[in-house]
Amino acid sequence: MKKFISRRDFLQRSSRVAMITGLSGCGILLKGCSSKKEFDVVIKNGRVFDGLGREAVTADIGICGEKIEKVGKIPAAKGQSVIDAKNLAVCPGFIDAHDHTDVELLVNPKAESSIRQGITTLVSGNCGSSPFPIAGEIYDEYRDNMKESYDIDVSWRDIKGFFAELEEKGMALNYSTFVGQGTIRGVAVGFNDRPPKAEELERMRALVAENIKNGALGLSSGLEYAPGSYAQQNEIVELCRVAAQNGGIYATHMRDESDELLEAMDETIDVSRKAGIRLQISHFKVAYPRNWNKIDAALAKLEEAKKEGIPVYCDRYPYIAGATGLSSMNFPLWAKQGTTDEFLARLKDPTLESKFRAFLVEREKKLGSWDKVVISSVFTEKNRRFEGKTVLEATQETAKDVFVFLRDLLIEEKDRAGQVIFMMTEQNLKRILAHPLVGVGCDGSAIAPYGPLSKGKPHPRNYGTFPRVLGKYIREERILPMSEMLKKMTSVPARNFGFAQRGALKKGYFADIVIFDEDRVIDKATFKNPHQYPEGIRCVIVNGQVVIDQGDHSGLLPGSILRKNM
Ligand SMILES: [Zn+2]
Secondary structure, eight states, X not given: OOOSSOHHHHHHHHHHHHHHHHHHHTTOOOOSOSSSSSEEEEEEEEEEOOSXXXXXXXXXXXXXXXXXXXXXOOOGGGEEEXXXXXXXXXXXXXXXXXXXXXXXXXXXXXXXHHHTTTEEEEEESOTTOOSOSOOHHHHHHHHHHHHHHHOOOOOOSSHHHHHHHHHHHOBSSEXXXXXXXXXXXXXXXXXXXXXXXXXXXXXXXXXXXHHHHTTOOEEEEETTSTTGGGOOHHHHHHHHHHHHHTTOEEEEEOSOSSTTHHHHHHHHHHHHHHHTOOEEETTOOOOSGGGGGGHHHHHHHHHHHHHHTOOEEEEXXXXXXXXXXXXXXXXXGGGGOSOHHHHHHHHHOGGGHHHHHHHHHHHHHHHSSGGGXXXXXXXXXXXXXXXXXXXXXXXXXXXXXHHHHHHHHHHHTTTOOEEEEEOOOHHHHHHHHHSTTEEEOOOSOOOOSSGGGGOSOOOTHHHHHHHHIIIIIIIITOSSOHHHHHHHHTHHHXXXXXXXXXXXXXXXXXXXXXXXXXXXXXXXXOSSSOOOOOBSEEEEEETTEEEEETTEEOOOOBOOBOOTTO
């Protein structure tokens, strides 16, 4: 198949990238085109969706440097490079509203699984966890873990250091991040379930302010995880007040997404009300069969909050399974206090066994069966054979009961194991995705089918989220018009997260652009075989540079860090 852009163009463009980088490093503003033609790139004859919800119109787009210079009629002769987008959709690059990529960009800056979905901006640092600031007491554990897992040297301790590391390596797409409330609590209070002392609360408030001033989008929480969950509502409100004063927003994985979902929504909305902060509810869902009928009440709560004037928005991935660490949800939060070693010591403690067993009995009632839980990743070769198997299968194979199996595995893996949990329903998923207050987030990371990021059987959302929404839910199931869904993937998150001049195809906006085939776009990654790129995403442009051209990654790294307040 014909390439959009010739190799020689890529070579020319690559050398130009080096030059431009040098210039902008000296603080010179880029203006106009770097080629002798009127435009560096012209995208011809595409079905252009502006990202603002309007129906597609046939138009051309002219790009100069990193910006869109013109949308309209442009003769091909005016472009240094010309992309033929006839019969293809052209829209703003997708903004992944909920992502977990961080050190993955240092391992592989090409951001393969994300950029190939059409994602041009990641919103990361979610669920209360960010790779900064790193507390003194866990720095060694974190450093050793990163070295062992990815051969990365952790040189940073704070957001400035992490951003410097990212910028030195470069990245294929734009990156933005929250600072994690769990991470901050770990630094200031430690890892035990107790309220903060006055000076510890002060320290946390100062850390929230400092991180947002240095570019974090706001505060994220993961209130089903230790140690973030040890914070009560008033503590979250205090931190959110500081975040709001600094222009930040609050993204939350709520305290409960199942039996007490509605109560957790009340808590969350009340945080926003008290702190006066914009709210992003993460991976909005109604988990486990016995709660599925709460969907009407849950959506009604969102709509009521909106009516009241609470600035609330949500994100969701297009799958009925979630994914998290294997020890999460299967063991009580009190057991996870302290360090990993302390958690593992509790697992070995015979006096606690009956409590753990009782917890797992309740867990099985929620799930229905242990065939709903798949072991997605382990760390050691020894247990590799369990990857992709359900806990039910693994217990049968090992002739262990669920408690003994999970205990032994977590001890052997030092708690470095993941799970995929089937807990949602297709009907609710469609209603959530179509809802005007819900956008799209992968809840995954930028991984790759090769190298150190290719391990395990991770959730297919890492590769398939955006193409799956477009192919399965828009083209096949028609839950919304294409233009409406694209708006929720582009201009709406750009506005919510404060990304200036992004998320729409307009003159003066950054040229973050996806060209895709509406008839063919679809995810290929499955739970059994997740490391597969999607189909139908033909071209991805980040800040005016072509990163994906007909399935080939150009190797260019034109992404930048999108900092709050800058
Ligand atoms: Zn989460």
